[in-house]
Amino acid sequence: MSEGMTQGKDYLVTGGAGFIGSNFIRYLYQNVEGIRVRVLDKLTYSGNLANLFEFEGRNGFEFLKGDICDEAMVRKAMDGVDVVVNFAAEVSVDRSIDDPQSFLKTDIVGVYTLLQQARKMPGLKRFIQISTDEVYGHILEGSFHEASELKPRNPYAASKLGGERLAYSFFETYGVPVVITRASNNYGPYAYPEKVIPLFITNLFDGGTVPVFGAGRQIRDWLYVEDHCRAIRLLVDSGVNGEVYNVGGSQECENIDLTRKLLVLMGKDERSIKFVQDRPGHDMRYSLDSSKLLRLGWQPAYDLDKGLQATVEWYRANEAWWRPLKDKLDPRYSKGFWGEKGAK
Template sequence: METFGVSGAAGFIGSNFTHFAIGKGHKVIAIDSLSYPGFLFNLEPWILKSRILGLKNGKDFSRVNFSIEKRHDRIYKKVFSNKVLCQIPDNKLKGYNITLFENKEDFTREIESFIESNEKLLFIIASITDEELINIILPHVNCFFNFAAETHVDRSILSQEEFIFTDILGTYNILKVLIKYKNVKKFIQISTDEVYGSSIEGSFNESSILNPSSPYAATKASADLLCLAFYKTFNAPAILIRPSNNYGPRQYPEKLIPLSIIKILKGEKVPIYGSGKQKREWIYVDDCVKGIYQVFLRGTAGEIYNIGSGFEIENLEVVQKIGNILGKNEDIYEFVKDRPSHDTRYFLNSSKIKSLGWEPETDFEEGLKLTVDWYIENKDLYIKIMESADFSSFYKLWYQKR
């Protein structure tokens, strides 16, 4: 059975994919920098019996030397004269046993020992921009899935650097290392429908032009072009997947569906951009994950595959449906200033992936009910996230001060 490298494994789709892959019998080397939407608990129960590692010293893009330190329960990544570049808050690490390695040899031995063991998951706290680390990991995997990205359109309007760093340079870093190793048979890059921009009618197929509206979508489109160029120039086994809007368990509550559920559960109003008439094609995350797996099984290098459910609905209607499930119909939303260059509609033609033998299985009503039930069950956790410093400062900056 193949060993998978999965980056962004502590985020929404990456964690759901990791659960699925382990269920299918694969071993997974998970990589995640644990930035604000990434949580180790998304990988429970597996993570509770897994090794969690970090490499203390590495290089981002062969340019920047950095070090990772653990003090108390926090992990700090430092560059240039000890300037703290990122900090993982202690509440993300509490209760987990993390080992940081000083030298590459010991770290590599730990990975080799995982490969020889019966363990299913190895978790590495690291950025995909870390060249040393990607160099150590790639020789041990047969297929690499890159879910790691900065993903929130609204945040990409406030600040772009993180998006350029992770979404473009991070992908480039993996590609650069990938072409050195012949053992990686497929590199599956998770792109997005947003690279096509907006369309009032019709659907986008894989040959539609790239016309991104937001900085987020532009960085994803840039990464797509790099993957295709690396395929053509260096024969990198890159495959692009462009899913439509996903929903389901384990999504960070800044995105429409979990935001609406938690806001309504808290008795607060859901902010709706503009008229709320924007349409999205929603796919239940399990269906998307199965599509990604099907591309691993049957997809061809150099190809692009859209993954959509074929079901589209206006944003306002989504919120009303959530209200209905929760038995609340009055005063559950308020209209707020629209975001700049807000796409009106995305819709995908997904016939290409269907020709590989994949079909969506979950209809929207059923998937939404499963999702609402999951957030009810984990309500306290998500209220805590919403009350965290990261979430509240973003929310204030975006919804109240804009």
């Protein structure tokens, strides 16, 4: 069904060749009449043109290969658009611990470059900065709300916080129509196979084991990607400039329980689990209070069981998509990124 009233029809989706960005474009073309989408993406390891093939020839679809840190490219990409949704980022926590520099560049300087251009566009209707619940750090009890203290605990989270606060400052200082989202862990179709859920699913398809960090007691709140996309669309139309919105799936689960759910769905048993060395500074629990967004009328449509089933089915049907990515994946992901249990 097509959505009615809308803030804008001409979108720039940065990072649109990645996991959430490409799902968002699909959501737009399926749900918003007359939408036009331009993508700016650098095609890093996780950016994948195969995520975009189906949009070739769709109304106004255009792909630009380029970096959000490149001023001239950003000027070209933002020309004539009403709405910018910035997904482009270096994303992996493990990679950021290994090598933080590229995270500072894309997740802070890249956001700055987009915002500088946005300042020069009085007709811009919305600038959505996609942030993350990781900017809060972790919480052992209760849930984070938008005014909670911000204590990021790894270089990825700290860089994302830098980017989103810069966006907020451009709203306060220059009136750029910024709305910020902080989402919990996304899963679903087109997630790069280094992420825990597709990594485990594809390892199990191949008859391998699944590497569980530590004792698997960390808690994550899982959000099906389509629910996230619907929230972003709602915020383009109904968000308040300068505001932050948590987007949580309200599906908290210990990693070990998530693993067991996947084992059951795939007809495997606990012999497929391999406990491996934990990540340094591993956040113990994330939990979001999303009532601000719920008050705008958003509700997640997927609980974890329904979402996992849909995800397993998608990976089962789309081996041609994930196999080439899996073949190139750093073997540390499958073995345990930080080594064997007890490694220093």
